[in-house]
Amino acid sequence: MTIKWISELEIGIPVIDSQHKRIVEYINQLEHARQARSAQEVMDVLDELVDYTLSHFAFEESLMEEAGYPYLNAHKKVHQLFTRRVSGFMQRAKAGEDVTNELLHVLKAWLINHIKHDDRDYSEAVRINMEMTTGKVKARKGSWFSRLFG
Numbered sequence: 185m186t187i188k189w190i191s192e193l194e195i196g197i198p199v200i201d202s203q204h205k206r207i208v209e210y211i212n213q214l215e216h217a218r219q220a221r222s223a224q225e226v227m228d229v230l231d232e233l234v235d236y237t238l239s240h241f242a243f244e245e246s247l248m249e250e251a252g253y254p255y256l257n258a259h260k261k262v263h264q265l266f267t268r269r270v271s272g273f274m275q276r277a278k279a280g281e282d283v284t285n286e287l288l289h290v291l292k293a294w295l296i297n298h299i300k301h302d303d304r305d306y307s308e309a310v311r312i313n314m315e316m317t318t319g320k321v322k323a324r325k326g327s328w329f330s331r332l333f334g
């Protein structure tokens with residue numbers, strides 16, 4: 185079964201929501217490759233999915249850090265544990281084992297749960313920080329300094 189993107193998965197930060205959507209698309213592509221019984225396609229999609237997800241994690245972590253999110257380290261740990269779990273699957277897959285069913289199950293369950301809980305938890309801190317940063321840029325443009333010397 186493929187995952188349907190529903191508004192409950194949105195955390196209200198457009199750049200993150202679109203990355204999460206992309207990850208969901210990768211998982212659905214993986215499901216498609218599994219149904220097509222194409223081992224090569226499965227491995228190709230998996231490689232891309234893992235690559236994309238790792239850079240997404242790094243991006244999320246940088247936003248949380250900039251926002252001074254107090255549970256950054258705990259969230260990083262969750263990302264690390266998941267990464268280790270997935271690389272275990274990858275090793276088994278590269279050794280010739282068919283892990284697709286098990287992996288798809290884990291990916292779907294983990295991702296949905298992570299977005300709904302862990303990611304939603306940082307969303308407010310990150311959103312406020314983003315708005316403040318944008319506000320600062322605007323204030324600077326119209327500041328007394330820019331009016332005098334701009």
Ligand SMILES: [Fe+2]
Pocket residue numbers: 241244259263298302303
């Ligand atoms: Fe996350």
